[in-house]
Amino acid sequence: MNTVEDDTGKRYLLLKRSDSASLVRDPETGNECYIRNDRLEAVDEGSVLETAARSVPDPVLTLLTNVHDAETLGLLIELADRGPLGVRTLLDTYDCCESDLHGRLTILSAADLLEEAEVAGERGYRVTEDCETALETLRTETPGLDESPSDDP
Incomplete structure (x- = not known):
């Protein structure tokens, strides 16, 4: 699992990637959705677990x-x-x-x-x-x- 960021700066956990879109989960809400790949960029800083921890205030x-x-x-x-x-x-x-x-x-x-x-x-x-x-x-x-x-x- 990797951390990705959309074009608005919102971070997600990448669950699955296809040719045109990726299934991501919002670590704050737990909601899952598909976002077009051209709107996503991999994030190198921090681990997936740190991204998940961001759901805590x-x-x-x-x-x-x-x-x-x-x-x-x-x-x-x-x-x-x-x-x-x-x-x-x-x-x-x-x-x-x-x-x-x-x-x-x-x-x-x-x-x-x-x-x-x-x-x-x-x-x-x-x-x-x-x-x-x-x-x-x-x-x-x-x-x-x-x-x-x-x-x-």
């Missing part, structure tokens, strides 16, 4: 590719729900050594998921708008997280 993709464990995700959720929080509060409240916390904060800041903030006159962190968007998307896409058990049979 950018903020969510950034979160998924930079958060590698539940503790780091939990840190973002806590900062989204309670933040901004000072570094001392983070160290005192959560079971995390200073070097681990520093590493997480550095990676998340470099990915633009966190930004520095002043909290009570000291250095702290808050989630960015993109991080907030990604977390909201994940939370709304996961049914049952905020729901209490129903008494209905």
Whole structure:
């Protein structure tokens, strides 16, 4: 499977090519259609899997590719729900050594998921708008997280 681009710049996954047209799939919608070959051009940059990953909104993709464990995700959720929080509060409240916390904060800041903030006159962190968007998307896409058990049979 290859990645192709039509004459408008839209990227597709090439499924099948014939003499006059090619069957392509839109990675964002999953829709398949035929497009004339003279409107398509092969794309060399990125893999087919990267093209498929583009169906995920950018903020969510950034979160998924930079958060590698539940503790780091939990840190973002806590900062989204309670933040901004000072570094001392983070160290005192959560079971995390200073070097681990520093590493997480550095990676998340470099990915633009966190930004520095002043909290009570000291250095702290808050989630960015993109991080907030990604977390909201994940939370709304996961049914049952905020729901209490129903008494209905």
